[in-house]
Amino acid sequence: MAAGExxxxxxxxxxxxxxxxxxxxxxxxxxxxxxxxxxLVKAYLEGTVGSTGVVVGSLLPEYEKRKADMEAWLGDxxxxxxxxxxxxxxxxxxxxxxxxxxxxxxxx
Numbered sequence: 375m376a377a378g379e380x381x382x383x384x385x386x387x388x389x390x391x392x393x394x395x396x397x398x399x400x401x402x403x404x405x406x407x408x409x410x411x412x413x414l415v416k417a418y419l420e421g422t423v424g425s426t427g428v429v430v431g432s433l434l435p436e437y438e439k440r441k442a443d444m445e446a447w448l449g450d451x452x453x454x455x456x457x458x459x460x461x462x463x464x465x466x467x468x469x470x471x472x473x474x475x476x477x478x479x480x481x482x
Contacts, residue, residue, distance in 0.1 A: 383410050387418035395422055400443055407457040416460060423464050424471075434475050441468040 387406055390399050403419045423444070426436050447453050447461035 380410065380412060383412065384414050384418070387415040391418045391422045391425075394427055395425070395440065404447065404453070404457055407460050408454045411456050419460070420464070420467075424467065432475070434472060437468050437472045437475065441465055441472065444468065 383406060386402065390402055390406075393399065399422055403422070406415055406419065423440055426433055429436060441464075444461040444464040447457055448465070450457075453461070
């Protein structure tokens with residue numbers, strides 16, 4: 375990585391967090407993970423995967439979609455090892471969110 379590149383990568387990750395989760399986020403996050411293992415960049419990306427914004431109704435479909443997106447990264451033969459580690463961590467986190475959400479009694 376060239377000198378001075380890390381602040382730019384962090385700025386991109388921070389901007390992606392502000393834009394929210396989308397197909398564009400997925401493409402750009404994957405590219406970031408291919409070039410850096412920076413903790414702050416990963417924190418911004420994790421925050422984006424974990425943030426849903428305003429959702430009407432159940433969060434379960436959103437969590438399931440994001441988990442499927444991360445599982446697709448695990449199955450991508452072209453994904454970098456860093457990308458796979460990140461995806462694996464997110465699958466674990468999202469699986470737990472799905473389990474917790476399913477345990478909630480929404481009829482009360």
